[in-house]
Amino acid sequence: LAKTTQPISMDSYEGQEVNITCSHNNIATNDYITWYQQFPSQGPRFIIQGYKTKVTNEVASLFIPADRKSSTLSLPRVSLSDTAVYYCLVGYNTDKLIFGTGTRLQVFP
Amino acid sequence: NAGVTQTPKFRILKIGQSMTLQCTQDMNHNYMYWYRQDPGMGLKLIYYSVGAGITDKGEVPNGYNVSRSTTEDFPLRLELAAPSQTSVYFCASSTGLKSNQPQHFGDGTRLSIL
Numbered sequence: 001l002a003k004t005t006q007p008i009s010m011d012s013y014e015g016q017e018v019n020i021t022c023s024h025n026n027i028a029t030n031d032y033i034t035w036y037q038q039f040p041s042q043g044p045r046f047i048i049q050g051y052k053t054k055v056t057n058e059v060a061s062l063f064i065p066a067d068r069k070s071s072t073l074s075l076p077r078v079s080l081s082d083t084a085v086y087y088c089l090v091g092y093n094t095d096k097l098i099f100g101t102g103t104r105l106q107v108f109p
Numbered sequence: 110n111a112g113v114t115q116t117p118k119f120r121i122l123k124i125g126q127s128m129t130l131q132c133t134q135d136m137n138h139n140y141m142y143w144y145r146q147d148p149g150m151g152l153k154l155i156y157y158s159v160g161a162g163i164t165d166k167g168e169v170p171n172g173y174n175v176s177r178s179t180t181e182d183f184p185l186r187l188e189l190a191a192p193s194q195t196s197v198y199f200c201a202s203s204t205g206l207k208s209n210q211p212q213h214f215g216d217g218t219r220l221s222i223l
Contacts, residue, residue: 034211044212087151087152097206
């Protein structure tokens with residue numbers, strides 16, 4: 001049974017680097033891993049996506065090991081405005097995309 | 110620059126009532142989705158559509174119906190509202206079905222069934 005798992009919550013302080021992991025067994029050979037950010041009372045917003053190794057954009061980095069059974073979203077030097085819920089989304093062979101359970105990140109001053 | 114627009118933003122229904130949640134997108138995306146998000150939980154896919162006239166079930170389709178008569182619109186219908194359908198409903202659209210085509214989300218409809 002396909003399943004995507006993330007830690008329920010994480011705490012950090014401003015200026016620190018935050019790493020959020022997502023475990024995804026049975027990921028399809030051609031599928032990507034995509035991460036979204038969600039603020040209260042808003043829909044999720046795309047952050048970054050990748051297929052393997054490392055991807056970096058102006059917001060975050062995404063690390064994917066060779067076996068692709070997990071991925072790590074890295075947020076450099078977080079600020080209070082990064083307090084949100086972060087979801088990973090992975091496609092499976094059934095073409096039914098399954099969101100992770102979400103990680104609630106709380107950033108403190 | 111509207112993106113995905115959902116109406117209404119809030120609604121309270123009585124048990125057994127029916128309603129339609131509206132969703133429209135102006136990005137000419139073929140793929141559209143409906144999710145529900147229960148308090149403190151992740152998103153679960155209700156239905157999706159790969160183009161006008163084509164819909165398919167997601168993880169939790171029971172109690173809902175959809176239609177897709179145009180590329181822009183993807184309404185979600187609740188025929189007999191039940192307390193278990195109290196949730197926040199999100200509509201999304203994308204250029205493709207696979208996870209490498211990012212989904213664009215609306216801001217949700219908060220629905221309470223009393």
